[in-house]
Amino acid sequence: MTQGVERRAGTAALLTPVGRGAVATIRVEAESSQVDLSIDELFHAANGQALLQQPVGRIVFGRWGRDSTFGEDVVVCKRAIHHCEIHCHGGDAAVRRIxxxxxxxxxxxxxxxxxxSDFGGLLESECADQLSRATTWRTAEILQEQASGVLRDWLGKLLELAADHSSTEVALAQLDSMLAWSxxxxxLSSPWHVVLTGRPNVGKSSLINALLGYQRAIVFDQPGTTRDVVTAETAFDGWPVLLADTAGLRxxxxxxxxxxxxxARGQLETADARLVLVDLSQPPTGEDEQLISNWFDAIVIGHKCDLGDCWGTTLPATAIKASSVTGQGLDEIQQRLIKQxxxxxxxxGTAIPVNSRQVGLLGEARQALATxxxxxxxDALMRLLVEPVADADRVRDTE
Ligand SMILES: Nc1nc2c(ncn2[C@@H]2O[C@H](COP(=O)(O)OP(=O)(O)OP(=O)(O)O)[C@@H](O)[C@H]2O)c(=O)[nH]1
Ligand SMILES: [Mg+2]
Structure with a gap:
């Protein structure tokens, strides 16, 4: 082990996002109960007691710095015997100084x-990392559940099943049902990508604006208005969705x-779901029909239904008649999208993999078990819990 590693008292991490804020939080994790001793020189509690004497959970106001007269005002809370949080002014300077x-x-x-990861476990750290990217309560709740033990418990049971010869089939079934949630x-931490497409002027930009509830894209009565891909993130029924308006196809x-x-074609290829718009106020064209047949799993929207219907039975029976002007069909579009x-x-309580590393290792474990x-x-399952130290890191640690 290196000298630096031996001398290390512990770690300090900024919990609040980088940048200015009203308050910043730094979490200090000591490798032993040294958190009291090392911080006592730096933290001067207003109640005059050393940190060692402060009970766990007490919120203690004080000043920070070797010279308390010029110190920062801070609030320190011992969360456990070896770990405390320091809450200071949210500006960069205060954080840097501490x-x-x-x-x-x-x-x-x-x-x-x-x-x-060092103190709570790799799985929990990965779940918390994804949780910090969640944009809705609904997704955050599921990630929180994974972080608080659901994933680890599931893995523990699976390791037992995988070790027992007679339980291979059960273990494989467990892995399959887990992988089905990949x-x-x-x-949960990155929105479903939904692309709107259709001929020029069918109302794609109008529909994206209507779905968002604000004017994100330019609407104009001339075909060929939208050129770039215009995206905006929103949520339907608590599920995060990235809507992409694209150039009309012609x-x-x-x-x-x-x-x-x-x-636009590139976006269509990689989308999670597609909305193909046709203009109900105009008779169908070959381009409309080709689009509908090319993207057979797309949700077809018979748009501008407020202007009459030139399509009749040519419109697929599953299509949704909608209007960005009257709002007709907008709820149904959202519901159908989410269902898809x-x-x-x-x-x-369902265990769900939350990042591609976990999905990859579960796939590896499944493959190995099946053969x-x-x-x-x-080995693959254990690597979900602890990644082996890379050779380069091992060399560095023994220097
Ligand atoms: N009556 C009616 N007019 C609409 C509706 N949706 C769009 N329009 C009109 O149709 C025209 C074209 O709308 P856009 O939203 O710019 O169409 P687009 O498909 O984005 O067009 P491009 O970007 O050129 O491909 C505009 O004049 C809109 O006001 C609708 O539901 N009803
Ligand atoms: Mg447009």
Missing amino acids: LEDLAQANFVTVPWQQQL RFGLH ETSEELEAAGIAM VVPSIPAA GNRDAAR
Whole structure:
């Protein structure tokens, strides 16, 4: 082990997002109960007691710095015998100063994810990392559940099943049901991507604005208005969705419009769901019909239904008649979209992988178990809990 590692008193991590805020929080985690001793030189409690004497959970006001007369006002709370939180002014200077003082007291500054992983476990740290990216209560709740033990408990039971020869089938079934939530799990921290497409002027930009409830995209009565891909994030029924408005699809010799159309096609290929719009006030064209048949799993919208219906029975029976002017059909579009991207909702307590590393390792474990390689399956499952130290890190640690 390196000398630096031996001398280390612990770690300090900034919990609040980088940048200015009203209050910043620094979490200090000592490798022993040294958190009291090392911080006592730096923290002067208003109640005159040393940190060692302050009970766990008490919120203590005081000043920070070797010279308390010029110190920062802070609030310190011992959360456990070896870990405390320092709440200070949210500006960069106060945070930098406290972290520098802690570094002098041999508390290494680390990202919060690493601190959590060192002391709380890799799985929990990964879930918390995804939780910090969640944009809705609904997704945050599910991630919180994974972080608070659901994933770890499931894994513990699976390791037992995988070790027992007679339980291979059960273990495989468990892995399959877990892997079935992969796409869902990855979307808890990143929105489902929904692309609106259709011929020029069918009302794609108008519909994206109506769904968002504000004017995000330019609407104009001339075809070929939208060129770039215009995106906006929103949530339907608590599920995060990224809506993308694209250039109207048509043959064109205009270079700029053609570039927009190429981008639109690229977006369509990779989308999680597609809305194909047709203009009900105009008779169907070959381009409309081709779009509908190319994207057979898309939700078809018979748009501008307030202007009459030139389509009649040509409109697919499953299409939704909608109008961005009257608001007709907007609720149904949202419901249908959500049904498509979230066809089922996990019951409380369901274990769900939340990042691609977890999905990859579960896939590896499944593959290994299916081919009778019990050791490799166990290895992949164990790596969910602890990543082996890379060779380069091991060399550095022994220097
Ligand atoms: N009556 C009626 N008019 C609409 C509706 N939706 C859009 N429009 C009109 O249709 C025209 C084109 O709307 P846009 O939203 O710009 O159409 P677009 O599909 O984005 O057009 P491009 O960007 O050129 O491909 C505008 O004049 C809108 O006001 C609707 O539901 N009802
Ligand atoms: Mg447009």
